[in-house]
Amino acid sequence: MMDDNEDFTDDSGSNFSNDNLSGSESDSDDDSDDDDDTDFSECSYDSYEYLTDEDEVLSDTSVVDIDELQYLVNDAADNISPTKVPPPRSVFLARDDYDESSDEETTGRLGDVRMNLDGHFAGEVAIKQEKLDDEHPVDNVNPSPARSTRPSRQVGSIIHDFQIQNKVIWISFDIETGGPKCGIIQLSAVFYDHDGAVLGEYDSYCKPPRTAVFLPQACDCHGITSRNDTRLLGAPTVAEVWIDFCKVVEAMFESSDHTDNAGVLVAWNGKSCDLEWIYRLIHSHVECEMPPQIGYFMDPYQVIKKHQGCNLNPKKSKIPDLKLSTVYKYVAGTDLLNAHNSLFDCRAQGTVLMSTDYKKYQDMTTSICTIESVWSYKEKKRVKLQHELTAPTHDTWKSDEAAESWTLPDAKKFTGPSGGATPGPTAAVKKVLDGVTDPMAALALMFLFFVDIVMLRSVSDESNRYAYKDFVLEKQVKDADGKVKKKKILVPCDDSSPDKRKRVDKNKKDAWEFTPAYILSWLGICVYFGGLGSKQSPDVMWMDISNGGIYVPFVRNTMPKNAFRKKFQCHLGIALMNAAIEMEWKAPYDEKDKPKWMPQTLKNGKYHPCNCGICFFCKNNFTSSIAHGKVSSRPDVVECSNNYENVQRNWCIVCCKVAKVQHPDKNTAEKRKLKIIKQSRRGCSTCGVDGKGAAVCTDHWENFDHSH
Incomplete structure (x- = not known):
């Protein structure tokens, strides 16, 4: 006998459980009698009893036809879909239809029925020889085990019932x-x-x-x-x-x-x-x-x-x-x-x-x-x-970028047990910088070591040829609609052309020949103003110029922001301008002999003295020849009278520091600033409190260091 709880699987992988018996004969036998077409899915436990192997089971042909069952088994053995053969575990019997006289005949005929579905399933139907006890209580009938089904798929939205x-x-x-x-x-x-x-x-x-x-x-x-x-x-x-x-x-x-x-x-x-x-x-x-x-x-x-x-x-x-x-x-x-x-x-x-x-x-x-x-x-x-905000801040994030210092780990140094090249500049660089004590001159020489004067001369010669030697013709061009443009273009032509001309008139007041010094000065200006650009942090600058960016801590550890962006880049630009000026403006320096590409006068005839201390003009005491941004300006020497009194300043320096801490947002900080402007302030009548023209309100005056 087959175990009551045993399952079997067909060739397609579908799992069938011995938990139920289908009663739809019309699906399995087209020639079946319509009168016997019983739908077991509509059966209730009030009219039908579920019997197990422990009970005496007798089958009535009105419920299960033996010939029909044998026909189903034969069809299943011939590879007809096994889904039409219900696993014979138990039978629903209608108490009113029970016929005791058919007990013997049914038992003998069902006992010889055997099923063999290509080796996947072998079962034997056996009917017990004992009669069903009429006094068997209905309440003691064991219910059918729950059939395992997959969860039904959701149809429509979660309010599908409301919508329909x-x-x-x-x-x-x-x-x-x-x-x-x-x-x-x-x-x-x-x-x-x-x-x-x-x-x-x-x-x-x-x-x-x-x-x-x-x-x-x-x-x-x-x-x-x-x-x-x-x-x-x-x-x-x-x-x-x-x-x-x-x-x-x-x-x-x-x-x-x-x-x-x-x-x-x-x-x-x-x-x-x-x-x-x-x-x-x-x-x-x-x-x-x-x-x-x-x-x-x-x-x-x-x-x-x-x-x-x-x-x-x-x-x-x-x-x-x-x-x-x-x-x-x-x-x-x-x-x-x-x-x-x-x-x-x-x-x-x-x-x-x-x-x-x-x-x-x-x-x-x-x-x-x-x-x-x-x-x-x-x-x-x-x-x-919230948990992320309460996490402790990394120590390196709280450090001052200007005070950062970093040294190469010993394991990555060239010297040591692993050997390697000697650290420091090469012999060629040492030869170029031999005897140079001025750091600005050293910067210019280092630049010219890589961008040599021969290349600068080649660039200047080609620029002069293009501007002053090549002959061109003015040509009228049309736009996409076929209309003639007002602006003409210049196209190269032969020397024999009657309408030939040069691209630039050399006799113009603002025209001059290109020289290596002019190219070097132009590069210096580009480097200098690049250092004064809006890109303040090294991570932004490096991310723009590198493929995929460079790890930000690497940049920070290599050189602090201020040194990388302003001090080095601006000093390099000024060093290149100094070297270019010294190439073409020979001593003794006379303003009448200045190269044409150097500024002759400033706008409106007004001169603004430069006090950076490192440019060519500051070193030679020329204060009216050129103007450029200050790199490391020295404070003006002021004779302080130490006469503290009420002064007309914009705001209190201490209040502003407190406002920035308490109100990091710009909008609220501005409102805080408007309130503290209305207060009276005290400061030095000459240079303020801290030497920069600041003032202090009366609330912070007593605890402020007045010495300067």
């Missing part, structure tokens, strides 16, 4: 804000039924708090930039608006037609914006809470983006983006007027929501989720973020 019954209210929702430190300034919603009919609208402006800071980037779209805007004057607070909105929602769902409807909040890209602001609102105001009627959320932006088969998806519609205004124009055929007014955005969103291109995607599996699931996910992220 047309019991959904869609709330097209939108808000406008003034930035993260301002909050909500307008809240709107439009209510739709399942067919797209408008059930009602809600719209209200919100008065932000007095401490609100309007962010210009957030205000550009709607134009509300201050609390004094006419649209915000007299407006209720955001908490009052939300309570009023909840009352409207409650009244909407309490109507007789919508008492048992599901409420779905619809917001365009609302997970990161609208739901985030609602979460902040109900968690910062005790009196505010989420309406219980609205428990679900849908983002049309994400639905359209996810389903590429949707006609609104850019891959099908060919629209440039998924902005609400763009999708609305594609659906409605007109531009969205009054965009970024939340009420008009809600109406536009409703138009997209109820369009034929989108409506069938309302009931997709991932189209709708619960609002609580969105907020719980955000709460987990907030907890992680």
Whole structure:
């Protein structure tokens, strides 16, 4: 006998359990009698009894026909689908149909039936010879073991049942804000039924708090930039608006037609914006809470983006983006007027929501989720973020970049037990720098060691040939439309051409010949102003010029920011300019003999003396020949009178330092600064308190070091 709990598997890998018996003969035998077509799936335990091997089982041919069973077994042996052969574990017997006289005949005929499905299954049907006890209580019948089934696949969205019954209210929702430190300034919603009919609208402006800071980037779209805007004057607070909105929602769902409807909040890209602001609102105001009627959320932006088969998806519609205004124009055929007014955005969103291109995607599996699931996910992220913020700061991040020092590890040095080249400059570099004591001259010589004078002379000769020797012709050209351009171009020509000319007139006042010194000076100016550029940190500079960037700590450990960017680069630029000037301007220096490429005068005839101490002019006491940015300027010598009195300064130096620490944000720091400007200050009438023209308010005067 086959074990009652044994399973078998067919050739296709399907698993069949000996837990049930199919009673649909019409599937297995087309010639079966219609009168015997019994459906066991509709049987109840009130009229049928489930019997096990421990009971006396007798079979009536009206329930299981022996010839029919033998026919099924033969078909299964001939590779007919085994799914038509139910595993014979037990039989449902109708008590009213039991015939005791057929016991012997049925037992003998069933005892010889054997099944063999290509070696995969071998079973024997045996019927016990004892009669069924009529007094066997029905209550003691063992129920059938639960049939193991795979979890059913979700059909439609989580509110599929509501949607097929047309019991959904869609709330097209939108808000406008003034930035993260301002909050909500307008809240709107439009209510739709399942067919797209408008059930009602809600719209209200919100008065932000007095401490609100309007962010210009957030205000550009709607134009509300201050609390004094006419649209915000007299407006209720955001908490009052939300309570009023909840009352409207409650009244909407309490109507007789919508008492048992599901409420779905619809917001365009609302997970990161609208739901985030609602979460902040109900968690910062005790009196505010989420309406219980609205428990679900849908983002049309994400639905359209996810389903590429949707006609609104850019891959099908060919629209440039998924902005609400763009999708609305594609659906409605007109531009969205009054965009970024939340009420008009809600109406536009409703138009997209109820369009034929989108409506069938309302009931997709991932189209709708619960609002609580969105907020719980955000709460987990907030907890992680809080843990990250409380983590201790790495020691290297707290160190002063200007004071950083780094030495090569011994394992990577050239000298030592592993051998290697001798550290330091090569013999050729030593020869170039032999006897040079001026560091600025050494920088110029090192540069010329790699970019030699021969290359500079070749560049200058080619530049002179191009500008003053080659003959060219003026040529009229046309644009793409065939119209003649006003500006002509120069094209090379032969010496015999009657209209030939040179590119540059050498007799012009501002024309001069290119020389190696001029090229070197031009390179020095480029290097110098590159050091004064806006790229302040080494990581930004190195990331731009290298392939894939360089590990930032490597750059920081190699050379501090100030030394790399300003001191070295600016000094190198000035060193190259010094070397270029000395090449062409021979001593004794006379301004009349200056090279033409050097500045003759400054604008408006005014000269600004340079006091950097390292350029050619400072070294030779020329203070009216050239002007350039200060690299390491020396402070002016001032005779201080030490006469401390009330002075007219902008702000207190101590208050500003405190404000920067307490208010790291620029906006709040500026407000703090405006308050401390109004206070009276004291300082030195000649040079201030710290020698830089600063002053100190009366609150900090006693504890401030007045010596300078």
